[in-house]
Amino acid sequence: MPDVSMVVNGEARSGDVEGRTLLVDFLREGLGLTGTHVGCDTSQCGACVVHVDGQAVKSCTIFALEADRAEVTTIEGIAGPDGSLSPMQKSFRDHHGLQCGFCTPGMVMTALKLLENNAKPSEAEVREGLKGNFCRCTGYQNIVRTILAASGQDIPVTSVE
Amino acid sequence: MSYYAPTSLGDVWPLLAEGEARVVAGGTDLFPTQGDGPPPSALLDISRVDGLRGIDHDDDGWRIGGATTWSDIVAAPLPPAFDGLKAAALQVGSVQIQNVGTLAGNLCNASPAADGVPPLLTLEAEVALTSAGGTRRLTLTNFLRGVRQTALVPGELLTALHIPRQPTGALSSFVKLGSRRYLVISIAMVAAQIWLDEAGRIGGVRVAVGACSPVARRLFGLEQSLIGLRPSDLVSFSMASDALDTLSPIDDVRGSAEYRRAAVERLIRDALGQAVERSDG
Numbered sequence: 001m002p003d004v005s006m007v008v009n010g011e012a013r014s015g016d017v018e019g020r021t022l023l024v025d026f027l028r029e030g031l032g033l034t035g036t037h038v039g040c041d042t043s044q045c046g047a048c049v050v051h052v053d054g055q056a057v058k059s060c061t062i063f064a065l066e067a068d069r070a071e072v073t074t075i076e077g078i079a080g081p082d083g084s085l086s087p088m089q090k091s092f093r094d095h096h097g098l099q100c101g102f103c104t105p106g107m108v109m110t111a112l113k114l115l116e117n118n119a120k121p122s123e124a125e126v127r128e129g130l131k132g133n134f135c136r137c138t139g140y141q142n143i144v145r146t147i148l149a150a151s152g153q154d155i156p157v158t159s160v161e
Numbered sequence: 162m163s164y165y166a167p168t169s170l171g172d173v174w175p176l177l178a179e180g181e182a183r184v185v186a187g188g189t190d191l192f193p194t195q196g197d198g199p200p201p202s203a204l205l206d207i208s209r210v211d212g213l214r215g216i217d218h219d220d221d222g223w224r225i226g227g228a229t230t231w232s233d234i235v236a237a238p239l240p241p242a243f244d245g246l247k248a249a250a251l252q253v254g255s256v257q258i259q260n261v262g263t264l265a266g267n268l269c270n271a272s273p274a275a276d277g278v279p280p281l282l283t284l285e286a287e288v289a290l291t292s293a294g295g296t297r298r299l300t301l302t303n304f305l306r307g308v309r310q311t312a313l314v315p316g317e318l319l320t321a322l323h324i325p326r327q328p329t330g331a332l333s334s335f336v337k338l339g340s341r342r343y344l345v346i347s348i349a350m351v352a353a354q355i356w357l358d359e360a361g362r363i364g365g366v367r368v369a370v371g372a373c374s375p376v377a378r379r380l381f382g383l384e385q386s387l388i389g390l391r392p393s394d395l396v397s398f399s400m401a402s403d404a405l406d407t408l409s410p411i412d413d414v415r416g417s418a419e420y421r422r423a424a425v426e427r428l429i430r431d432a433l434g435q436a437v438e439r440s441d442g
Binding site: 062 | 166188192193200204206208254255257261343344366423
């Protein structure tokens with residue numbers, strides 16, 4: 001079986017994979033990085049989003065060998081070395097941007113790139129940027145607020161009836 | 162399954178000649194169609210081939226390399242004649258798909274609903290098909306032969322798209338109708354390009370419709386009928402009863418033929434309106 005090697009969350013990692021092994025399967029089963037989730041396996045839901053050479057990618061939509069020699073960042077690489085949450089993760093917690101949490105790793109990875117490419121997005125731009133990430137719990141409202149807050153913008157107070 | 166990722170075209174030809182390998186660039190069309198069936202016996206990943214990715218420009222026009230992604234197109238500094246192509250790029254899947262999937266792959270996949278085709282028809286793009294023996298160029302119309310059928314012969318690779326110089330002042334747009342806003346396969350789509358003459362009237366128009374025939378089509382008759390109109394006439398011009406006769410929409414899971422025919426007329430007006438709106442800005 002071919003060797004694959006990549007830098008994952010700053011560490012050189014390698015392993016044997018089959019040609020058909022998906023990147024997400026290598027990350028989860030080969031490297032034990034189970035923070036990256038598989039929701040739909042048909043490149044729609046976005047639970048599997050990771051960064052490959054600086055771009056958000058659905059890791060169920062590329063083979064591990066396509067990421068050979070690439071720099072890969074997964075959700076495990078986002079918090080500080082001491083486990084302290086990154087500002088984006090903290091914003092998800094502070095603004096209740098998750099309920100069951102299944103989509104959250106992909107949401108965080110997509111949100112980070114969204115703000116990297118557009119530091120002060122409008123609400124519409126946030127919603128557009130999230131079109132490849134499905135959430136079946138929150139109705140998206142708090143995720144959008146989370147990301148707007150993480151960008152340092154004021155967010156409207158939600159009224160409670 | 163064998164997986165090959167050569168870095169030079171010279172290494173591609175022997176692998177292609179064996180005839181076993183399925184060519185992929187981003188692979189985004191491969192995974193959903195794969196389902197639970199057995200994978201191809203070999204994949205030839207061309208995304209690492211030197212010189213295949215990127216957009217160049219010279220006096221004759223633009224060359225878009227065969228491994229150029231949708232995101233590359235969105236980010237490229239291109240004139241307004243390409244606004245329709247960029248709008249299409251932004252509506253292919255989601256950003257994570259646009260980062261990996263390629264325009265050339267969209268063409269080779271030859272879906273009637275390929276979002277890249279209508280804008281490229283309005284740009285009068287050609288494809289370069291290269292093999293160990295040399296390169297031939299085909300118009301897009303000659304390249305796309307039917308549903309999932311192209312003119313590629315064994316041993317050939319779509320190495321680039323060539324887009325000629327565009328009419329001065331050309332503006333463009335792309336309008337897609339899906340069952341919802343995001344992550345959908347088109348029910349119908351229209352790309353338009355317009356340029357005005359010195360009197361501010363329509364000097365030329367190109368209109369292409371996708372997902373309403375086996376291969377997307379230009380509507381040459383309609384185009385001719387619009388020349389000389391004022392931009393403000395585009396909202397309400399009367400469309401000839403036979404303007405859409407070259408289309409052959411089908412009934413399928415996404416919509417009926419009748420619905421498509423009705424929708425296309427509206428989409429054409431929207432696309433023309435959006436293209437010409439940009440002239441005021």
